[in-house]
Amino acid sequence: MGVRQRSRRLTAMLTVAGLTFGTAACGSGSDSAGSSDPNTLEVWTRSNPDPAATYERVFAAFTEKTGIKIDYQPVINFDQQLQSRASTKDLPDVMINDTALMGSYQGQGLLKPIDPDSIAGHDQITDKTWSSTVGLDGRHYGIPYSRQAQALMIRKDWLTKLGLKAPTTWQEMLGVAKAFATRDPDGNGKDDTYGMVVPGSAQNGYVAWWGSSFLWSGGAQIIEPDGDGGYRPTMDSAAAVRTVTWMKDNLFCGDNAVIQPSAITAITGTATNFQDGNAGMYLTGPYNIATYDATPGKDKYEVVPFPAGAAGSTVLADGENIYFGARTGKTKQEQALAAFLISPEGQKIAMTGENQPVVRIPVNSTLDAAQVRDDPRWSVVQKAYEDASQQFPNAPDFAPIKQDTADALNAIFTYCGSDVRAGLKELNDTLAGDLKDQDLYS
Amino acid sequence: MTATTVAPERRGGLAKRVLARKTVLARKAFLPWLFLAPGLLLALVFKFVPMGKGVWLSFFDVRPFLGDQWIGLDNYTRVLSDHRFQDAVGHTLVLGIGQSLGAIVVGFVLALLLEGQTRSLKIMRTAVFLPVVTATAVVGELWRLMYYPTSDGLVNSALGFLGLGPTPFLDNPDTALWATMAMGIWMVAPYNMVIILAGLAGVDRTLYEAAAMDGVSLWQRLRYVTLPAIRPAIGIVLTLAAIRGLRVFTEVYVLTGGGPAGSTEVWMTRAYTLGFTRNDIGGASAASVVLLAVTLLLTVTVNYFRKRGDVR
Numbered sequence: 001m002g003v004r005q006r007s008r009r010l011t012a013m014l015t016v017a018g019l020t021f022g023t024a025a026c027g028s029g030s031d032s033a034g035s036s037d038p039n040t041l042e043v044w045t046r047s048n049p050d051p052a053a054t055y056e057r058v059f060a061a062f063t064e065k066t067g068i069k070i071d072y073q074p075v076i077n078f079d080q081q082l083q084s085r086a087s088t089k090d091l092p093d094v095m096i097n098d099t100a101l102m103g104s105y106q107g108q109g110l111l112k113p114i115d116p117d118s119i120a121g122h123d124q125i126t127d128k129t130w131s132s133t134v135g136l137d138g139r140h141y142g143i144p145y146s147r148q149a150q151a152l153m154i155r156k157d158w159l160t161k162l163g164l165k166a167p168t169t170w171q172e173m174l175g176v177a178k179a180f181a182t183r184d185p186d187g188n189g190k191d192d193t194y195g196m197v198v199p200g201s202a203q204n205g206y207v208a209w210w211g212s213s214f215l216w217s218g219g220a221q222i223i224e225p226d227g228d229g230g231y232r233p234t235m236d237s238a239a240a241v242r243t244v245t246w247m248k249d250n251l252f253c254g255d256n257a258v259i260q261p262s263a264i265t266a267i268t269g270t271a272t273n274f275q276d277g278n279a280g281m282y283l284t285g286p287y288n289i290a291t292y293d294a295t296p297g298k299d300k301y302e303v304v305p306f307p308a309g310a311a312g313s314t315v316l317a318d319g320e321n322i323y324f325g326a327r328t329g330k331t332k333q334e335q336a337l338a339a340f341l342i343s344p345e346g347q348k349i350a351m352t353g354e355n356q357p358v359v360r361i362p363v364n365s366t367l368d369a370a371q372v373r374d375d376p377r378w379s380v381v382q383k384a385y386e387d388a389s390q391q392f393p394n395a396p397d398f399a400p401i402k403q404d405t406a407d408a409l410n411a412i413f414t415y416c417g418s419d420v421r422a423g424l425k426e427l428n429d430t431l432a433g434d435l436k437d438q439d440l441y442s
Numbered sequence: 443m444t445a446t447t448v449a450p451e452r453r454g455g456l457a458k459r460v461l462a463r464k465t466v467l468a469r470k471a472f473l474p475w476l477f478l479a480p481g482l483l484l485a486l487v488f489k490f491v492p493m494g495k496g497v498w499l500s501f502f503d504v505r506p507f508l509g510d511q512w513i514g515l516d517n518y519t520r521v522l523s524d525h526r527f528q529d530a531v532g533h534t535l536v537l538g539i540g541q542s543l544g545a546i547v548v549g550f551v552l553a554l555l556l557e558g559q560t561r562s563l564k565i566m567r568t569a570v571f572l573p574v575v576t577a578t579a580v581v582g583e584l585w586r587l588m589y590y591p592t593s594d595g596l597v598n599s600a601l602g603f604l605g606l607g608p609t610p611f612l613d614n615p616d617t618a619l620w621a622t623m624a625m626g627i628w629m630v631a632p633y634n635m636v637i638i639l640a641g642l643a644g645v646d647r648t649l650y651e652a653a654a655m656d657g658v659s660l661w662q663r664l665r666y667v668t669l670p671a672i673r674p675a676i677g678i679v680l681t682l683a684a685i686r687g688l689r690v691f692t693e694v695y696v697l698t699g700g701g702p703a704g705s706t707e708v709w710m711t712r713a714y715t716l717g718f719t720r721n722d723i724g725g726a727s728a729a730s731v732v733l734l735a736v737t738l739l740l741t742v743t744v745n746y747f748r749k750r751g752d753v754r
Contacts, residue, residue, distance in 0.1 A: 079721075087506050089506055265698050
């Protein structure tokens with residue numbers, strides 16, 4: 001009995017050991033195949049299939065020019081995948097992703113610092129744009145690739161039908177929204193239209209992303225530098241209370257149908273009312289222009305600057321940076337790719353074509369968005385970006401700050417009877433905690 | 443094989459026999475493991491190794507490229523003392539218990555209604571079972587459309603016929619959790635139905651006849667004949683509910699994303715937010731490990747009561 005048991009245990013252990021070695025061998029084998037070839041760069045972007053097609057064309061042109069091959073991976077759930085790659089300590093060589101994530105990535109040590117002088121053509125990017133990729137330690141951690149600012153998409157045909165003008169202030173915008181909701185702008189005799197599309201869910205911080213243009217234009221900030229290398233939360237300011245109260249009272253808790261139903265749980269993927277043709281306004285990024293030209297149709301809508309709030313019109317600016325993964329050992333090739341991506345040629349390919357453009361406003365100052373595309377609507381966006389826009393502060397890790405802001409705003413907008421001042425005071429304390437976690441608040 | 447046919451020469455024969463028996467034994471011991479190997483391999487790579495890694499990471503401040511820092515139980519104290527996480531645990535308990543009990547009751551009623559051999563019943567059973575084989579994400583998307591808060595939504599247009607106004611099911615923090623629960627019941631109940639149906643098939647028909655002759659009411663028949671007879675099936679259903687009840691994620695993520703105002707935030711969506719939007723992998727691991735422990739405890743408890751019931 002004893003012998004039998006022992007031998008059985010032994011064989012079991014041998015089997016398991018064999019299996020473990022087998023898998024280990026498999027794992028390392030497949031991993032090293034791509035990353036060991038010095039002339040192949042693994043590049044990740046956060047893209048759906050449509051913009052990915054644009055990237056494919058850009059990278060094909062690069063390979064043709066330099067002979068460096070690109071192993072291109074469009075990744076939709078970018079940050080989840082990146083976390084799992086980080087845990088194996090084998091990052092993609094080059095990543096193109098949101099500007100606001102730079103602090104987060106740098107804080108985790110995922111990025112290589114970048115000397116702008118080492119990138120050919122770096123002087124064609126303005127100093128102002130370069131300054132947006134400076135990390136907390138004063139070094140650059142990204143190369144600007146594409147920029148954009150939010151703009152208001154509005155149904156031109158609805159405005160004409162109701163005899164209205166595109167709004168220039170929040171009060172006018174509210175009036176237009178109410179008219180769109182109640183005066184049957186699509187003329188089908190049914191009460192089925194809404195004023196404005198709002199992605200109001202806290203999921204992935206959407207409501208903070210969408211609402212930030214309101215905050216900036218209302219004169220509020222989420223956090224601001226304390227002049228001492230740190231930051232302080234400012235969501236309890238009078239301007240923030242006034243702005244959030246306006247949004248709550250007029251958009252979320254105001255008249256019916258000023259915003260679309262389900263706005264409070266909508267993310268951009270589910271807030272398709274503008275595209276479906278039953279909502280008349282949408283404050284969003286210009287990448288949607290290509291989509292909306294198909295439906296509702298190019299002749300049906302126009303792109304106008306965001307109406308002015310109490311402190312003018314300042315919209316959220318964001319965009320994408322090129323990041324180099326830490327410890328990849330292919331710096332020369334990575335620099336060559338970056339130089340191509342910011343060159344007039346590389347930017348132009350990424351701005352044109354049938355698919356969604358991946359460069360919205362070029363970072364290369366020799367190019368003009370409206371001219372390259374032969375589409376004057378883009379000058380509205382470029383003007384907003386250059387004159388009246390503000391980015392999320394991206395030197396600190398902004399991810400938890402954005403998420404906490406989104407959670408608080410979503411709660412305030414959900415409970416119409418809630419006390420805005422108290423809600424924002426609580427948010428401010430939470431933000432102070434987030435900053436303290438990063439040693440940025442004293 | 444050879445051992446039994448060997449010539450009966452005393453000493454050498456014995457030695458040979460022992461040797462032969464040993465190789466047969468070794469082969470016998472080896473073969474099952476060989477057949478188990480593919481399954482074991484998959485379980486090892488995709489289940490046990492990640493699980494072990496998760497437990498390990500829960501004791502660290504996880505920063506893959508800067509070096510993980512051992513922080514002991516800090517992740518646990520931080521996560522467990524976070525009021526948002528406590529709220530999420532509360533929602534998970536309400537959702538898990540409500541959904542499990544609801545699914546058992548609905549599954550039982552469905553099983554009673556659809557028990558039998560006729561062809562039409564078979565078709566009905568297949569139709570009713572469909573939600574189980576549909577991907578959760580698809581079901582979530584479907585119900586999100588059905589719950590659409592205007593009279594265009596399916597549920598609201600049905601309510602309209604009854605003269606009830608449109609209800610913002612998912613957009614009202616007071617109803618969102620219940621709406622999610624209703625979808626969960628719809629999704630899980632048919633699975634329970636199948637298990638209970640199997641139990642019902644084993645009920646001795648003569649008991650029903652005897653009960654009918656004694657003139658019992660429908661309720662008495664259910665209470666004193668059917669339920670005791672299908673107790674093993676109910677036991678299985680309860681065990682499954684204990685395992686599955688608390689780990690709800692996909693339906694909530696697709697339906698509400700935890701909103702509005704965090705009213706449907708559950709254990710796993712909170713862990714997901716911690717891990718992937720706040721990059722706090724250590725905290726997310728700690729939250730998951732606690733869930734694992736609670737689920738394990740719950741399953742063992744349910745099994746204990748089941749076994750004790752069986753003995754009695």
